[in-house]
Amino acid sequence: MSQTENTMDQIVALCKRRGFLFQSSEIYGGVNGFWDYGPLGTELKRNVRNSWWADMIGRHDEITCPEGAPSAYSMVGIESSIIMHPQVWKCSGHYDLFHDFMVDCTESKKRYRFDHVKGRWAEAEKKTRGVDGQPGTSEKMKVFITTMDAGEETEQQLVEKALKFFGLKAKYKDQIDWQDEIMPLEKLDDLTQAVAPDASRVGTMTEPREFNLMFKTTLGALGGAEDAAFLRPETAQGMFVNFKNVVDSSRVKLPFGICQIGKSFRNEITPRNFTFRSREFEQMEIEFFCRPDESAKWYEYWRNRRFAWYTSLGIGSDKLQLREHHKEELAHYSVGTADIEYAFPFLSPGEFGELEGVAHRGDFDLRSHMEGKLDGDLKLQLDENGQPKHRGSGKDLSYFDDQARERFVPHVIEPSAGADRATLAFLCEAYTIDEAPNDKGEMQSRTVLKFHPRLAPVKAAIFPLIKKEGMPETAAKIYREFREAGLNVDYDQQGAIGRRYRRHDEIGTPYCITVDGQTAEDQTVTVRDRDSLEQVRVPINKLTEEILTRLKG
């Protein structure tokens, strides 16, 4: 086992042992892709969410132009429902993408829409070249040649693929005996006779499987198939469909962002890597609406702003990277997309896992909900009868800029962060094994979570040095004062003082406060720093202030 896997195993073990994360429904054997946060994990994740909300919305100054931004802007929050009108997902594209039957080709590793593959029966001598001086073979075969190409190209593609399969040169194409008509692959009873569009041999396609990325549910107690609804696969659509409501009700003007934190659900094929790929996960998303001619600048601003957010909370720059997507990866309408990625310990060295995607989405989303589902060229997608494949709301989601006296559909910049992934990254980043001296001065290894003070689940721990001489009473008084000040602090009088320090190092408590013999004389206590192990004496009446100042870090 490599060093990296070891580290991740230790982090997972620590998470379970100290109550950060448990497998969901563990007493029943667990359920794949779902996780529960324990008492400390809940505090940690709450701190991640609260920091995001405070930094993006709560403490945002909409009067002043922030550094690096094209102008001042507003930020507002919403909380939309998890179940939305089914048409939302049809227009967003999620429905088509993930409800269809798909076949996989085990040779080419490509995946095809089952209803899009068509082909025709062909019979000919299949020639194979001889190997090592052995003569080649020839065998009469009848197979179903397939292609994805539609329209006029279908026939030509079938000929080319058949020539390739039978090992014939183009001039011998008349040797292929075509039978029946071109028909959909769906008509075939047996896929083992079919040659997949990008395969060199027969029978490489799996049985068609329905892909349901979205969790299906039913509306109404008597609901049948007609009442199918979906748990949202992303929070973004809740913000797009409320764009007009927000504009009409809250006096915001462009540019502004709508923000939301909430659960989303995806039937991941392979949930893996602890909470990294879960089927139920929490997103922290911003949909930032701006003028089309300013969208590139806003994209750049958000990309940098969001990257800086992670570093400000303690993610080291060598573990974090901003990866711009290549031009080929981008949708036609997008100016850019960047992933903010972290080098998780469960990944191979040099690999990074996505924490957040910052995407320039143009006017794709608002227009989709106006007109209907758009294709990759931003054209309304039509069905075989020339009608919109999925009709939009028909509502006007354009914006009137009363300064410029122009009407337009705003462009969108979407910084979409994973709350669970961020929490996991902060955990991995905090996990440290260093050395600390024992009571004899010998250096011993110490496990410590070096959380940023804003994220630490427990902000301080208060100890009486010994369980007598009035120390517990004084410590308890300090504990209550902190609690009343709204700080999550622990009181611990159990075991040797060194052990208590280590217990709190392991859960990342930044400060330990100890009431000792000197406290009764001069009303001071010691404050011990988690990372430096340094201790200073602080008067009790200045303690809360001192800790609050330090926590702001």
Place this chain on the structure above:
RNA sequence: GCGGGUGUAGCUCAGUGGUAGAGCGCCACGUUGCCAACGUGGCUGUCGAGGGUUCGAAUCCCUUCACCCGCUCCA
């Protein structure tokens, strides 16, 4: 989805057909009194789940669930 591995106390693991164990942790008491592993005592187990073979199964067989690794897939 395929292949390999793992699953025994809160944690780490030993136990390969014959009465379920160790270390750590946790709790109590004592001791020490500012950086974990002092003494004494104590608690803790449907041996992942279900079925089968057997006089007898943690151990052998089948099924299943979960986790880890690799491939595959995927925002």
